[in-house]
Amino acid sequence: MTPAHHLPEELMLAYAAGLLGRAGSVFVESHLALCPVCRVRLALLEDLGGSLIEREAGSVLSRVTVESVLAASERDGAPAPPHARAGHRCPIMDVPRPLARVLPEAMAAEAWQVDVDGLLYYTLDVSDEQCSVRLLRATKAVVEPxxxxxxxxxxxxxxxxxxxxxxxxxRGDVAVWDESVQHSPAFDAGTLCLCMITIPGAIRVAADGPRPHD
Ligand SMILES: [Zn+2]
Structure with missing residues (x-):
């Protein structure tokens, strides 16, 4: 199923211009592996070339829709690019290959830290001073504070x-929350939920209670 929520334009531009560090690149490439729409958006950006990107990017990206991508792929029968193939085996379950490449071969149970009851996180080695990249795993229905x-x-x-x-x-959807958005995601019951998150800076808790992924 094609994702409904995509990479924001600024993130696509930064990636296309080679401005993202390793952590941000792994995030972007993992979404690309799951999303034919954003693969087309990126290809169009790359076709524009560096000097034209800023001027033309908005109009190019806005022309790419789920319908246009599906119509084009049915017409052309084009194979997905190498980074587009998902389904690489990792110690937890199948994850996109760009993410699987940076996971350790063994993920010790004790390396998963408790966020709130029912929610565990694992900090990836690609994290740096500007950006922490984590896997977030919900083992039951749980709502973050x-x-x-x-x-x-x-x-x-x-x-x-x-x-x-x-x-x-x-699966494949991207959520983006800036500092103006208080949020309290409610993870599904009855299925193991796994997310990759990038977090710059600190976290402020808006209500009394445990600190989410502190
Ligand atoms: Zn997308």
Whole structure:
């Protein structure tokens, strides 16, 4: 199923211009592996070339829709690019290959830290001073306490899904929350939910209670 929530334009531009560090690149490439729409958006950006990107990017990206991509792929029968193939085996479950490449061969159970009851996180080695990249794993239906980040948090759903701020996020979907958005995602019951998140800066808890992914 094609994701409904995509990479924001600024993130696509930064990636296309080679401005993202390793952590951000792994995030972007993992979404690309799951999303034919954003693969086309990126290809169009790359065709524009560096000097034209800023001037033309908005109009190019806005022309790419789910319908146009599906119509083009049916017409052309074009194979997906190498980075587009998902389904690489990792110690937890199948994840996109760009993410699988940076996972350790063995993920010790004790390396998973408790966020709140039912929610565990694992900090990836590609994290740096500007950006922490984590896997977030919900083992039961759980709602994170309302909180807000200093900077922009991005979330990519790898398995299962969650609801937040009136929207629904499933496999391949990207959620983006800046410091103006208090959020309290509710992870699904009955399925193992796995997300990749990038978090810059600190977290402020908006209500009494445990600190989410502190
Ligand atoms: Zn996308």
């Amino acid at each position: 309302l909180h807000v980040h200093e900077g922009i948090e991005t979330v990519l759903v790898l398995h299962g899904g969650f609801a937040a701020e009136g929207d629904r996020y499933d």
